[in-house]
Amino acid sequence: MINKNLVEGKVAVVTGSGQGIGKAIAERLAEFGAKVIITDINNEKGQEVADNLSASGMTAVFRRFNVTDFENMKSCVEEMKNIFGRIDIWVNNAGITGTARVDEITLSDWDRMQELDLKSVFFCTQAVYEIMKAQNYGKLVHISSMAGERGGRSSSCAYSSAKAGVLNLSKCFALSGGKYNITSNCVCPGRTLTAMAEGLSWLKDPADAPEKTIPLCRFGTPDDIANAVLFLASDLSSYITGDVIDVNGGLYMK
Numbered sequence: 001m002i003n004k005n006l007v008e009g010k011v012a013v014v015t016g017s018g019q020g021i022g023k024a025i026a027e028r029l030a031e032f033g034a035k036v037i038i039t040d041i042n043n044e045k046g047q048e049v050a051d052n053l054s055a056s057g058m059t060a061v062f063r064r065f066n067v068t069d070f071e072n073m074k075s076c077v078e079e080m081k082n083i084f085g086r087i088d089i090w091v092n093n094a095g096i097t098g099t100a101r102v103d104e105i106t107l108s109d110w111d112r113m114q115e116l117d118l119k120s121v122f123f124c125t126q127a128v129y130e131i132m133k134a135q136n137y138g139k140l141v142h143i144s145s146m147a148g149e150r151g152g153r154s155s156s157c158a159y160s161s162a163k164a165g166v167l168n169l170s171k172c173f174a175l176s177g178g179k180y181n182i183t184s185n186c187v188c189p190g191r192t193l194t195a196m197a198e199g200l201s202w203l204k205d206p207a208d209a210p211e212k213t214i215p216l217c218r219f220g221t222p223d224d225i226a227n228a229v230l231f232l233a234s235d236l237s238s239y240i241t242g243d244v245i246d247v248n249g250g251l252y253m254k
Contacts, residue, residue, distance in 0.1 A: 016094030190248020
């Protein structure tokens with residue numbers, strides 16, 4: 001039987017949790033006892049997630065949060081800390097994807113991808129890291145990608161490069177945070193059924209059908225990713241840091 005109190009009483013912030021993988025992560029953490037702060041740039045979607053969790057008897061609030069508002073980053077994170085008095089779990093989920101070929105990527109394309117998928121991850125983490133140091137406790141979980149490990153097959157070089165940066169960034173915080181009882185780990189999704197994946201070729205190409213390409217013969221779901229995050233956010237993973245959980249049904253072996 002699964003312990004439904006895995007993150008009981010912990011305070012978790014999930015960026016980009018108004019839909020998709022972020023929403024599933026927020027719901028799973030709340031289900032297992034966390035007080036969850038839903039953040040998104042979409043007020044309507046973010047508030048809906050928080051309202052639905054609250055209506056189900058869980059503790060959730062919504063705060064609008066732009067992960068690229070670097071000038072106000074520290075004050076925004078401090079304001080989130082003040083909601084429940086601490087932040088125990090921070091999940092860097094917000095980001096975008098892209099499908100441009102290497103010969104199509106423009107300077108603005110590259111800069112936008114790095115800003116949203118890498119630069120924002122660093123400065124969000126830097127801001128909450130100070131809070132976790134003072135607490136002598138913290139769980140940092142970053143959503144990277146299989147593309148960051150082996151290059152982008154159906155996603156762009158800009159995307160896969162940013163996600164590779166997230167993998168290394170996570171290790172840097174793991175190295176620095178260990179003495180403060182802070183762990184830092186990544187989850188790397190493979191082909192996952194989300195709205196953001198709709199423009200990617202593997203979703204439509206019969207040659208990429210999961211029964212042909214994925215050992216477990218199905219695409220991933222947001223819940224699959226949320227389960228891995230729950231483990232890394234809980235004290236079951238207290239001796240794991242600077243590591244990666246691949247959630248891709250075995251596709252990485254192909």
